[in-house]
Amino acid sequence: MEHFVGQARLEWWANQSTCLEMYDIDITVTVGSVGNWEGTGRHASVLDTTQREGWDFLMEMDPHFSIAFAGEDRGRITVRVIEAEDGTLTLVEAPGWDGSVSVTFDLT
Template identity: 85%
Template sequence: MDRFAGQARLEWWANHATCLEEYDIDITVTVDAVGKWRATGRHASALDATQREGWDFLMEMDPHFSIAFPGEDRGRITVRVVEAEDGTLTLLEAPDWDGSVSVTFDLS
């Protein structure tokens, strides 16, 4: 497979047992001659205000998601998601990400 265009699902996991949110995306993945892949996409449908607030919160907390392709029950590839001003998503493979993140909340 050197190109895939279709739908996938981004999953934001709090830990190995708890998926906090899932987002369907339209995605295009290309793979070069050495096996490095690049992916871009968009949300499959526009996020409503509540979904957008949740998305923005998760992206600010930690932009790493698992990506699941059709036929997969759970994402197996960890990606770092970057969202452009126009809503385009760029997905970068994050194989070295260890699943840890340091989060500080200002409750004042």
Template identity: 80%
Template structure:
């Protein structure tokens, strides 16, 4: 796959067996000469207030998602997602992401 334009799904996994949320996105993907995935996308359907709060929470906790393309049951490519102010999503492959996150909650 050198280029893909279509829909995909971002999945945020808490662990290997628990997917907390899935987001359908429209996406344009390219793969460079060394096989690195780069993509730009946006949410396929505008997020309502509750979905936006969930998205923002997950993005703040850890912006790494698994990406699933049409015909796949479960994504195997980990990506880091960055969101611009206009809602455009930039996805870069995160092959060295080890699944661990250091999270601090302020309960005061």
């Protein structure tokens, strides 16, 4: 795949067996000469208030998602997602990300 335009699904996995949320996106992917790829896109539909709160929470916790393309049951590529003010998403392949993140919750 040198160039792909279509839909994909971002999945935020808490661990190997628990996917906390999935978001459909419209995406354009290009592959560089060394095989790494970058994508740009937008949410396929406008997020409602609850979805937006969940998205913002997950992005703040850790902006790494798995991305799944049509026909995939589960995302196989890990990407770091950056959201611009206008809602544009930039996705950068993150092959070295090991899935670990340190999060502290204040429950007081």
